[in-house]
Amino acid sequence: MAHSLTINGRTHRVDTPDNVPLLWVLRDELGMTGTKYGCGVAACGACTVQIDGEAVRSCQVAVADVWGEVTTIEGVGTPDNVATIQQAWIDHQVAQCGYCQSGQIMQAAALLAENPAPSDQDIDDAMQGNLCRCGTYPRIRAAIHDAAQRMKEA
Structure with a gap:
């Protein structure tokens, strides 16, 4: 159809x-x-x-x-116009194998659109269904906080 x-x-x-x-x-x-x-x-x-x-x-x-x-x-972004969330991912060197990262970024972007100043608990709650076999969760949380700050300052 x-x-x-x-x-x-x-x-x-x-x-x-x-x-x-x-x-x-x-x-x-x-x-x-x-x-x-x-x-x-x-x-x-x-x-x-x-x-x-x-x-x-x-x-x-x-x-x-x-x-x-x-x-x-x-x-989300282009090579010439990297989105804030993607830049935070780069700056915090979040990706290791990278396989899960597009899903992580999409989930984080939805979180930040709904909650522009999330706490650690807000991030953990929103991101809990996104698995990272490399265990980059602390970097993911730091990148989300960084992106939130950058968005606030923009």
């Missing part, structure tokens, strides 16, 4: 069955491979994208159930 999706500000038309997960539409149909497959059961957060600003696990959202504009990691 044909579906029209707005992703990162652009409208895309895809012809897939209604029950195909958004993750596979992004990766296989549209070539947006920044969103990663991790577990397929919404337990790890590697596939996190935003729909209308809400962080969601794209492995569990059927293409027919997408309710608004989708933002992927490809829509």
Whole structure:
């Protein structure tokens, strides 16, 4: 069935069955491979994208159930215009293997949009469903605090 999706500000038309997960539409149909497959059961957060600003696990959202504009990691910043959250990730050297980081950034960006001055507990609560096998959680928390401060000063 044909579906029209707005992703990162652009409208895309895809012809897939209604029950195909958004993750596979992004990766296989549209070539947006920044969103990663991790577990397929919404337990790890590697596939996190935003729909209308809400962080969601794209492995569990059927293409027919997408309710608004989708933002992927490809829509957060560009090489010429690195987003504040991405710059904080770079400055704090958060990524090690990097596999989970697009999901981490998408979750953190949704947190900061909702709560521009999160406490450590707010960050821990918001980020708890995003797993990092490299254990960079202290750097993730520091980067989120740094991004929040930079956004406040901007």
